[in-house]
Amino acid sequence: EAGVAQSPRYKIIEKRQSVAFWCNPISGHATLYWYQQILGQGPKLLIQFQNNGVVDDSQLPKDRFSAERLKGVDSTLKIQPAKLEDSAVYLCASSLDAERAIDTQYFGPGTRLTVL
Amino acid sequence: SQKIEQNSEALNIQEGKTATLTCNYTNYSPAYLQWYRQDPGRGPVFLLLIRENEKEKRKERLKVTFDTTLKQSLFHITASQPADSATYLCALPPFSGGYNKLIFGAGTRLAVHP
Numbered sequence: 001e002a003g004v005a006q007s008p009r010y011k012i013i014e015k016r017q018s019v020a021f022w023c024n025p026i027s028g029h030a031t032l033y034w035y036q037q038i039l040g041q042g043p044k045l046l047i048q049f050q051n052n053g054v055v056d057d058s059q060l061p062k063d064r065f066s067a068e069r070l071k072g073v074d075s076t077l078k079i080q081p082a083k084l085e086d087s088a089v090y091l092c093a094s095s096l097d098a099e100r101a102i103d104t105q106y107f108g109p110g111t112r113l114t115v116l
Numbered sequence: 117s118q119k120i121e122q123n124s125e126a127l128n129i130q131e132g133k134t135a136t137l138t139c140n141y142t143n144y145s146p147a148y149l150q151w152y153r154q155d156p157g158r159g160p161v162f163l164l165l166i167r168e169n170e171k172e173k174r175k176e177r178l179k180v181t182f183d184t185t186l187k188q189s190l191f192h193i194t195a196s197q198p199a200d201s202a203t204y205l206c207a208l209p210p211f212s213g214g215y216n217k218l219i220f221g222a223g224t225r226l227a228v229h230p
Contacts, residue, residue: 004159031215031216040124040222041222042120042205042207042219042220042221042222042223043160043205043220044220045217045218045219048214048215048217050215055214055215056214056215056217091159091160093159095216099215100216102148102165102216103216104162104165105162105216105218106162107159107160107161108159109157109158109159110157110158110159
């Protein structure tokens with residue numbers, strides 16, 4: 001079974017530029033998560049999708065971050081414009097169906113973003 | 117507010133010894149707690165889940181305990197090996213609820229020396 005795929009693996013941009021990350025979850029997984037992990041910290045949930053609907057985006061800085069999951073499969077996360085404090089690893093995870101009581105999350109390798 | 121605390125300092129142990137990592141949480145009682153392993157440059161990998169009505173859970177050389185009175189979980193690796201070197205994260209559902217949502221601790225880095 002293929003895991004969660006993410007691209008690119010690394011991205012360096014200057015502040016005020018825009019950037020987009022792509023995630024392809026495990027086939028058949030209804031739930032998709034985007035996390036931000038700053039160096040030395042644990043992952044922090046940015047947004048959670050159930051199929052193509054948003055379940056939770058309470059911690060997404062909506063003035064600069066946006067995400068979509070068209071057709072309930074792949075997802076993209078965009079930052080526009082980027083700030084220095086956005087430098088982090090962006091992790092995508094998927095689970096079979098978050099509407100089950102407890103569901104294991106499977107993580108991709110992440111995209112390391114450096115904002116100069 | 118909800119807090120998860122893990123030792124920020126790295127744990128260094130000798131191969132063959134038992135590693136014990138601590139996860140403390142405050143301000144509420146989660147229904148379950150999970151442990152993940154994260155290697156450099158990779159995403160976290162799920163290891164174990166323990167529910168509030170379970171005192172202990174085992175999987176091969178791993179053992180997790182969950183003390184809801186102390187608000188603490190301990191994660192043990194017996195007969196540790198250099199390949200066990202990684203950062204270990206504990207995670208629990210937030211007080212605010214939500215479907216399968218997790219709050220992660222900052223993790224503890226384990227280094228097992230030959």
